[in-house]
Amino acid sequence: MNKPNTKSVALRWLAVLFAVVLLAAACGSDSEESSSGGTLAAVQARGTLKCAINDNLPGFGSQQADATYVGFDVDFCRVVAAAVLGNANAVEYTPLDAGQRFPTLQSGDIDVLIRNTTWTASRDGNEQANFLFTTFYDGQGFMVHADSDISSLEDMANASICVLQGTTTLLNLNSEFNDRGIPFTPLEFQANDELQPAFTARTCEVWTADSSALAAFSASLSFPTRVLSEVISKEPLGPVVSDGDTEWAQVVNWATMATIQAEEYGINSQNLSEFMGSGNSNIRRFLGVPSPEGVEPDVGLGLPADFAEQIISQVGNYAEIFERHLTPLGLERDRNALWTDGGLMYVPPFR
Amino acid sequence: MLTRRLNRPPLWRDQKAIAIAVQAFTLALILLVGIWLWSNFQQRTAAIGLDLNFDFLRQPANIPIADNPLSKDASISATLLQALKNTFLVILAGIPLSLLLGTLVGIARMSTNWLVRKLATGYVEIIRNLPPLLIIVFLWGGVFLAFPAVGEGAEAENPWSLFGGWMLFSNSRFGFPSVVGLDNFEVYRTVFVSSVVIAGAVWIWRTWVFNRTGKPHRRLFWSLATLLSLSAVAFLVLQGPFEFSKPMLAGRVWSGGFRMQMPYVALMLALVLYTGSHISEIVRGSILAVHKGQVEASHALALNGLQRYRFVILPQAFRIAFPSLINQFLNYTKNSSLGVAIGFAEVTSVIFNLFGQSQPAPQLLLVLMFTYLALSLLLSAIGNLVNRLLTLEGAA
Numbered sequence: 001m002n003k004p005n006t007k008s009v010a011l012r013w014l015a016v017l018f019a020v021v022l023l024a025a026a027c028g029s030d031s032e033e034s035s036s037g038g039t040l041a042a043v044q045a046r047g048t049l050k051c052a053i054n055d056n057l058p059g060f061g062s063q064q065a066d067a068t069y070v071g072f073d074v075d076f077c078r079v080v081a082a083a084v085l086g087n088a089n090a091v092e093y094t095p096l097d098a099g100q101r102f103p104t105l106q107s108g109d110i111d112v113l114i115r116n117t118t119w120t121a122s123r124d125g126n127e128q129a130n131f132l133f134t135t136f137y138d139g140q141g142f143m144v145h146a147d148s149d150i151s152s153l154e155d156m157a158n159a160s161i162c163v164l165q166g167t168t169t170l171l172n173l174n175s176e177f178n179d180r181g182i183p184f185t186p187l188e189f190q191a192n193d194e195l196q197p198a199f200t201a202r203t204c205e206v207w208t209a210d211s212s213a214l215a216a217f218s219a220s221l222s223f224p225t226r227v228l229s230e231v232i233s234k235e236p237l238g239p240v241v242s243d244g245d246t247e248w249a250q251v252v253n254w255a256t257m258a259t260i261q262a263e264e265y266g267i268n269s270q271n272l273s274e275f276m277g278s279g280n281s282n283i284r285r286f287l288g289v290p291s292p293e294g295v296e297p298d299v300g301l302g303l304p305a306d307f308a309e310q311i312i313s314q315v316g317n318y319a320e321i322f323e324r325h326l327t328p329l330g331l332e333r334d335r336n337a338l339w340t341d342g343g344l345m346y347v348p349p350f351r
Numbered sequence: 352m353l354t355r356r357l358n359r360p361p362l363w364r365d366q367k368a369i370a371i372a373v374q375a376f377t378l379a380l381i382l383l384v385g386i387w388l389w390s391n392f393q394q395r396t397a398a399i400g401l402d403l404n405f406d407f408l409r410q411p412a413n414i415p416i417a418d419n420p421l422s423k424d425a426s427i428s429a430t431l432l433q434a435l436k437n438t439f440l441v442i443l444a445g446i447p448l449s450l451l452l453g454t455l456v457g458i459a460r461m462s463t464n465w466l467v468r469k470l471a472t473g474y475v476e477i478i479r480n481l482p483p484l485l486i487i488v489f490l491w492g493g494v495f496l497a498f499p500a501v502g503e504g505a506e507a508e509n510p511w512s513l514f515g516g517w518m519l520f521s522n523s524r525f526g527f528p529s530v531v532g533l534d535n536f537e538v539y540r541t542v543f544v545s546s547v548v549i550a551g552a553v554w555i556w557r558t559w560v561f562n563r564t565g566k567p568h569r570r571l572f573w574s575l576a577t578l579l580s581l582s583a584v585a586f587l588v589l590q591g592p593f594e595f596s597k598p599m600l601a602g603r604v605w606s607g608g609f610r611m612q613m614p615y616v617a618l619m620l621a622l623v624l625y626t627g628s629h630i631s632e633i634v635r636g637s638i639l640a641v642h643k644g645q646v647e648a649s650h651a652l653a654l655n656g657l658q659r660y661r662f663v664i665l666p667q668a669f670r671i672a673f674p675s676l677i678n679q680f681l682n683y684t685k686n687s688s689l690g691v692a693i694g695f696a697e698v699t700s701v702i703f704n705l706f707g708q709s710q711p712a713p714q715l716l717l718v719l720m721f722t723y724l725a726l727s728l729l730l731s732a733i734g735n736l737v738n739r740l741l742t743l744e745g746a747a
Binding site for chain 2: 098099100101102103106107108120122123125126127128145147148149150157158159160162165166167170171173174175177178179184185186187188189190194195197198201202203204205242243244
């Protein structure tokens with residue numbers, strides 16, 4: 001009974017195997033394509049920027065009802081896209097949770113990671129990550145319900161503390177409390193979606209995160225909260241790219257810094273046209289205004305000459321980005337003010 | 352010899368040769384795909400300069416695990432072991448509970464009582480068709496988060512208490528009574544273990560009597576009576592070698608009794624509910640698979656319902672059900688990884704946590720995969736052993 005069938009079965013197998021080979025070949029050629037050449041060339045060829053963001057942090061990155069993303073970090077994705085592609089909207093967003101961000105960056109699936117990511121030595125060293133210009137200087141704070149009796153870290157003895165997994169926040173919390181000998185119960189969540197109900201139900205009496213994030217959530221919660229004055233860490237947040245592509249790192253860095261330089265010059269999206277005819281040669285060079293002979297300034301970064309103009313006209317300067325997303329949350333410029341105003345925002349000269 | 356050679360078809364039409372060729376081709380193909388995957392992996396990791404060794408396991412983890420006081424400098428491997436312990440706690444409590452629940456519901460589904468039957472059917476049809484993650488998050492967020500929020504200060508609530516404070520329920524921890532040894536506890540423990548052995552001997556003796564004389568054995572009664580009376584005498588003689596400890600909560604500090612974290616209970620109960628619904632279907636199917644004549648015979652012997660299940664149906668049904676039950680236990684084990692969703696520090700959760708802490712993802716993924724593989728192989732090894740013991744001679 002088996003005998004007459006064997007050959008057709010064998011043929012069917014051969015067909016299946018043939019299909020598998022074709023598939024493997026197709027996949028193989030696909031992966032080779034993406035690994036060759038620099039990221040800048042790949043982005044320009046693709047016509048879109050793959051940017052990883054947080055979709056769960058009001059102010060920095062969140063999804064709106066119409067499925068678009070808005071926020072401070074999201075705007076820096078737009079800044080890079082405006083600089084590289086001349087179109088701030090040419091961004092493919094990838095929302096990631098804290099644990100996924102470095103594996104995804106390593107896999108080469110994204111061009112840049114702008115997701116309230118703290119620059120640390122071990123991340124720089126172990127994650128094959130290249131941390132670029134800090135766009136927001138933050139620090140780790142603690143939030144409690146307004147009627148809580150907790151007003152200092154010592155008051156938190158034996159309390160449950162909610163924190164996100166895979167964050168420097170968790171490491172700081174553990175070190176700080178261990179060093180001070182304060183016992184605590186950690187509740188470690190993957191996303192704020194689960195953390196927030198736990199805090200609301202007071203399963204955890206304390207919520208620790210970057211101060212800016214706490215301010216953002218405090219504004220969106222339906223009950224009054226109190227952020228403690230104690231800040232236990234430095235959290236410099238900024239864009240991150242993969243190690244090994246200096247050209248791309250420079251592009252993202254200078255695009256980011258252009259927003260701050262623009263603020264320093266007083267150029268914003270509203271008054272940009274006035275500056276295009278400016279007599280200040282530094283500003284003309286910054287905005288990529290051609291010389292009377294028609295020669296465009298080229299600093300050799302691989303960016304179009306008018307990249308700063310594109311950034312300012314399509315997204316705005318640093319102050320505009322900050323005021324659009326963070327000021328409504330009640331955040332002050334503080335450390336994130338320009339150096340001329342006593343803050344830390346100081347960029348190298350654009351010449 | 353000559354005729355045989357003449358009768359052989361040419362190689363390309365020889366079924367044996369074709370079969371060998373196809374198999375060789377398949378094997379070569381699998382090898383090729385494997386080599387391609389491996390070289391891809393190597394290229395990619397080399398391109399971004401990833402180290403692929405496991406030295407990082409000795410580095411300090413700096414990740415706290417609730418209710419598992421790790422030292423300040425606990426290494427990643429020590430932290431992972433604590434996480435594995437949490438995974439084991441979910442499995443060890445959950446598998447017997449889901450088996451119990453599944454068996455009861457499986458029987459209830461065939462009850463002659465309309466209400467019992469419909470309730471059981473409703474439970475199975477609803478829970479079996481929901482994803483386990485949904486049940487876990489619902490139990491955690493929809494039920495247990497609504498329990499009293501304890502703590503200090505004016506706004507803190509009192510935990511719900513049952514049995515005069517012997518069981519406490521809050522939205523962060525549950526407290527249950529536990530046994531605490533006092534003086535002479537070591538002696539008592541030895542006596543108790545010996546009593547268990549003696550009770551076992553009594554069981555065997557009663558079985559022997561029953562087999563010899565046909566008198567009712569009443570094994571359970573005899574053994575329990577032996578055990579209880581011996582341990583009671585020891586308890587009195589040793590002047591109370593142990594006492595029950597009541598769970599207490601003062602401010603934020605729990606003491607006494609036996610405490611469970613709320614996420615643990617949520618994960619374990621949700622998985623028991625989910626797995627129980629699947630097991631009940633297996634149990635029901637296995638009961639139906641027991642030959643009708645067996646049930647009729649037990650009716651003819653005038654066995655009552657309990658006896659019918661206990662002596663005739665369940666022993667045979669269990670044998671049929673067992674291989675499928677192992678599958679469910681394996682599923683249960685793997686589903687325990689969903690604890691990551693509600694912040695329970697089981698092994699997946701801690702490994703995902705480490706991904707974000709500058710620890711190498713490829714090696715950690717391997718560790719995670721081998722952990723579940725080892726757990727599954729261990730469970731199926733135990734299962735196969737039990738199955739072999741259950742299998743009747745000549746039945747296989």
